[in-house]
Amino acid sequence: MRITLERSNLLKSLNHVHRVVERRNTIPILSNVLLRADGTALAMKATDLDLEITEETPANVEQAGATTVPAHLLYDIVRKLPDGAEVFLATTPDGGTMTIASGRSKFSLQCLPEADFPDLTAGTFSHTFKLTASDLKMLIDRTQFAISTEETRYYLNGIFFHTIEAQGDLKLRAVATDGHRLARADIKAPSGSEGMPGIIIPRKTVGELQKLVDNPEATVTIEVSDAKIRLSIGSIVMTSKLIDGTFPDYQRVIPTGNDKEMRVDCQTFAQAVDRVSTISSERGRAVKLALTDGQLLLTVNNPDSGSATDELAVSYESDAMEIGFNAKYLLDITAQLSGTDAVFLLADAGSPTLIRDTAGDDALYVLMPMRV
Template structure:
């Protein structure tokens, strides 16, 4: 195998594939990327046996067809440190011989592992398929991923639950994530072809990878799936992932329906006030207390070591016509939710100890539930 390619093109592709590689694995071949130069084109493949990414690399001049594997992280670091505009040549004569890399006056060689040892997880039928605009996929991920649980014992919460359902008589695609302390639920119109799809839980690592790929893509994303596997195609990049084998909880049961005390507050003013009062404590889990009176909101935080901070919001920034209540939330949870909201945040309270519903006043299709803390 022998080919040459511009450093920038190779670096972009390596950045995609090497991020899938698991650094701390006990199977040496999984630390490698497979390079396949066939029919005048180059494809790169990497996998950790849970996710596989395959990328077709453009602008490659292939002078000798073949396949080999190379250490993904090392190859990426070498190419990253080459000068801009460099032409990179990779040459592997076959067998156990090392892979030679040359760029200008720089030359190195990398040890390879047999292609036959490289696993494949891209096979199998994916009977359900639809397309989503890249922007829509980004929004679904951004508005829910912060609520994914990191608690490994509740593995079925370690991802985003995607399914087809109905809302107010309309067919929608719904993305849900929860860690037991907060819940994020976002809806989009159901794309054509998704009506019969099974409900699936996309793992956290896969969510992070598709978010990075969606950021670079402007074309519709093709999505195919089965009960156990999902594949996203972003132009020349194809990412296949196993799904979490578990049952997502009946999240609708924890969404309050009768919260009638409504607070509407300017997002920017509220987020900045939360950040200022929360700065009194270095403990990320310490609560911020919200004290509500008609058209007035006071935020308070305290620390046994540092003291107390307080800020009042009123006037054009706050609208509240319920009875006075006090309720506390973890500052980071408040920030995670308000980060997803554009201008006006709407809080729907029942009392000082019941779950609170939070929505974007301009986009009610995104809904969040926040469990209060004792203050």
């Protein structure tokens, strides 16, 4: 293999694919990125056996060929080369090493044979549909923070995507929960998604996907089956296994009879919660909300360091009540709201609270209270 290509193109593609590679690997080939030069492009592929990303970048190919080299090492070398440089890649006749040359810099890396590189065979996909990158990004951004990190409930370690009939329309819905809070976001179901199986996209795949949908104008082609999902954005193709489990019936935890409504300026509320929670301990991050007519009193008590209070004017006309929440969870949710006001629908101190955005009804949040 002998090729020359722009450093910026190589770095951009490597940046997308190398992140999939785990830093510690018991299988040496999984530390490598597969490079395949053919025609007028260099194709790169990296995998951790659950997630695979491939991307093509333009290259001047003198001699076609393929090899695998350490992914993080190659990325670090290319990253440290000067801007605007040309990079020359060539393998030795026996395929044992690859030379990377640019200007006066020259590196030699150990290679492993292409034949050893695993292939995440996709199989057949039952449903194919297209989404704009901005829609997909919205669904991920609004729900990702609520993904559980508890490995025992592995079926909560991702975002649940499915289609559902709501208000007479078919919606594509994303849901995530960790048992303490729930986030739900909807968009109009795209053509081709009708009847698709409900799928749970793993946390790592969601994180990588979030970095790839940075151009809102791009179109994402999504293919799904019961076990895998494939997403194509331009020259990037990402294939991932899905979480093999059943997502719980989340509809049961969304309260319907919460009749006490509080409206508060979202930014002012978030700043007040952030201020009073300065005093809270890492272990007990509870903030108490005391509601009376038109007024909200926020209180945090920490036996080790002291207490804090803050008062806000709110729109609230129901009976006086007190309820406690985890301050971090409140801030996570308010960070997702795009409207000026946050709407809290409450029942009592022991029941889940519903939080909505005034900017539209495409997202909804449920938060479990804490004892304070």
